Every structure is written in C-alpha cells, then in structure tokens.
Amino acid sequence: MQLIPRSPFLDVLRAARQLEAQGKSVIYLSVGEPDFATPGNIKHEGIRAIERGDTRYTAMDGTPALKNAIITKFQRDNGLDFRPNEVTVTSGGTQAIFNSMLATVGPGDEVILPAPFFQPYLSAIHFAGGTPVLVQSREENGFVPTADDIEAAITGNTRWVILNSPSNPTGAVIDPANLDEIARMLRKYPDVMILSDDIYESIVFNDEGFSNILNVAPDLRQRTVILNGVSKAYAMTGWRVGYLAGPSPVIEAISQVSASSTFTPCSITQAAAVEALTGSQELVAERCQIYKKRRDIVFDGISTIPELTIVKPQGAFYAFPGCAGLLGRKTPEGKTITSDLDVALHLLESEGLAVVNGTASGTPGYIRLAFATSDVILHDAIRRLRSACAKLV
Numbered sequence: 001m002q003l004i005p006r007s008p009f010l011d012v013l014r015a016a017r018q019l020e021a022q023g024k025s026v027i028y029l030s031v032g033e034p035d036f037a038t039p040g041n042i043k044h045e046g047i048r049a050i051e052r053g054d055t056r057y058t059a060m061d062g063t064p065a066l067k068n069a070i071i072t073k074f075q076r077d078n079g080l081d082f083r084p085n086e087v088t089v090t091s092g093g094t095q096a097i098f099n100s101m102l103a104t105v106g107p108g109d110e111v112i113l114p115a116p117f118f119q120p121y122l123s124a125i126h127f128a129g130g131t132p133v134l135v136q137s138r139e140e141n142g143f144v145p146t147a148d149d150i151e152a153a154i155t156g157n158t159r160w161v162i163l164n165s166p167s168n169p170t171g172a173v174i175d176p177a178n179l180d181e182i183a184r185m186l187r188k189y190p191d192v193m194i195l196s197d198d199i200y201e202s203i204v205f206n207d208e209g210f211s212n213i214l215n216v217a218p219d220l221r222q223r224t225v226i227l228n229g230v231s232k233a234y235a236m237t238g239w240r241v242g243y244l245a246g247p248s249p250v251i252e253a254i255s256q257v258s259a260s261s262t263f264t265p266c267s268i269t270q271a272a273a274v275e276a277l278t279g280s281q282e283l284v285a286e287r288c289q290i291y292k293k294r295r296d297i298v299f300d301g302i303s304t305i306p307e308l309t310i311v312k313p314q315g316a317f318y319a320f321p322g323c324a325g326l327l328g329r330k331t332p333e334g335k336t337i338t339s340d341l342d343v344a345l346h347l348l349e350s351e352g353l354a355v356v357n358g359t360a361s362g363t364p365g366y367i368r369l370a371f372a373t374s375d376v377i378l379h380d381a382i383r384r385l386r387s388a389c390a391k392l393v
C-alpha cells in the first residue's frame, strides 16, 4: 500500500458524506460519471445475455463478438484497422490503465504523465515499480501538454508517454496540429511507447471532431496503444468494460496480467458492450450536445466569479478553474486558506458544494468540477460557488 499515494480527495468526500448525514444539502460535482441512464437497447442486451445463459467465463482477452465490435468501432469512428490479436478487453478503463503499467513497467522505468492527470495513472505507475515523470500542462496553453515540455522529460529510461484527450480533469483537447508536433518530436525517440487514453472521445465540443495521435501519425502505430471503454460514451460506468488496442506483443502481455487478476471480463457486460459499440450511436451525439450546453453554463458562470480563473473546456465533462487567488484569504470563522484542499473544504462546509482539489490530480492551485449533471443543479452549483468565494476575505 505504501506504493499507492492516498488521494486527498477522499477527505473531501468523507466530509461531504458527514454533512449529508447531518441533513445538509450537498451538490456533488466531484464524481466523473454521466448522470444519464444506460440506453435501453444496451440494458436489454445485458438482460438477454443472462437469459440465454451467457453467464460463464469468456475468452480471457474478451469474447470474439466484443473484439469484433471493438474492431468495427475503430474502423467506423477512428479510421483505424486492428486485428483480433491487437485488441484486449478489460474490466473497465481503470483496469486497462493498471494492467498496462503492470505488464510493461518495472523498477528503473519512467512514465511521462502530463499533469493534471486521472489519478489512477499515478497509482498504477507506482504500483508497477516505475517512476512517474510529471509534465505540467499550463493554463496559458489551455492545459494542452506541449511537445517541448514532453521532450524535456524524456530520458533513456522513458517507457511511455501518456496522452489523455479530451482530458480528465481539464477538458483540454489536443488538436491535430498539437498532436502533429508531439508526433514529430516522438519520432526522434523510437523506444518510447505512447498510451492514448481516448475514453472521452465522444464528448468533443469543436466542429472538427476527435483525432488521436495515430490519425496524424499512422507511422507510430507499432508503439501506440489506444485505451478506451464504454463508461463515458454510453453511461455504463457500473458495467465495467474497457479495452486496449495496439501492437500484439504488448496487448498479449496485458491480457496475461488481466488473466492473472480477473481471469476474464464479465460475460454479461461484454454482451451489452457489443450493442453499445455496434447499435445506434444517435444518443451519443445527442448527449454530447447536452454536455456542451452544460459546459457553457459552467464556463459562463465561473467566468463572472472574480476570484477564479477558467479555461474553456473543449471536451469531456470537467471544468478546472484556478483558485490561487483565494490562497491567503480568511473564512468567516477566521481560518486562513492555504491550499486548494482548503478551498475544496471551504466550498463544502460553507455551501455544500463537493469538488475535487487540483492537487489530487497533480496540479495545485485548481479545483475540478464535473458538469455531468442537470442544468438546474449546475446553476445552483455556480450560485453556491460564487457565494462561497465571496465569503473569503
């Protein structure tokens, strides 16, 4: 357990539960999951799988039907061709991260992780015995990690560069021009592998749509692994299906780790995931438009709070406002705010607003708000945020 850093966010969550138990209203903008229901056609396929007796172990790297569905999805959405031995299914995207690191990273290996990051990356790298090398993305660049900053972190021990676009927690999207710069730089380092976490690909607000590094640099295919899953696009966070596609030796190694831990992914959810990936995609696009409207509510609202800074999120369902302007101020009770954790605790205690502090994602001085919730709740949350900031003097 000493290898896994404890997230300070857990303190916020515990305090929130305590407040709720005391009868106080708490708005949770802390959880990164869609508020939508899993679409009916997908749920139905899960039920059908149970009824027809798909209740046994499956192939360790996923059912042939799901692997085919994943291959179809990559062709349809990403213009990428994979063979079945280049795809493996995991019990959620988080397990895909964990098993990728366990399969490929050991003591002495370095993994370049742009910060702020999705926290399980840090745990997985540590757990595998590797060394995370954080590259801070900057607010003035819209939180897009730059090729120069990544290059400055590369050493002879670098095993992976991790790219997550759209990003959790910033909502930053690495556009094709930036991807091209990163690809040009990486061509100089042929031993470095690239993990492209595309889990928010269906939630992109620009008109150009989504691109990953293989779209701009197909020549990097032999050292790129794409990570994706059904949690966010299809509101299936509880079903636990993720997947990886990339060079077969890496994919096979990851499958072996999965086989040693969970043996096989769940038979029922795999059947449902086939329907998610190959059934109608209309709802996915509709929901993206809803997220965009919510993004606008949150961005417009925070833009008018003088104590905070905000970069317009280009995808996913997170806003990552800067709260450095609140440091050094005092709460009405006389407590001095000295960190983003103090800001998060103040938002919670004074207005019942639960958010994640930036330090939990490797970037102090910020807070993360997940806007995967209704317009009414978001308007209320912005009102609470404004009021809590104004109380600090």
Ligand SMILES: Cc1ncc(COP(=O)(O)O)c(C=O)c1O
Pocket (backbone or CB within 6 Å): 032, 092, 093, 094, 095, 118, 164, 167, 168, 197, 199, 229, 230, 231, 237, 241, 242
């Ligand atoms: C960037 C990123 N990658 C991967 C995941 C994993 O999602 P899941 O384990 O639900 O498939 C998440 C979930 O929040 C995420 O934010």
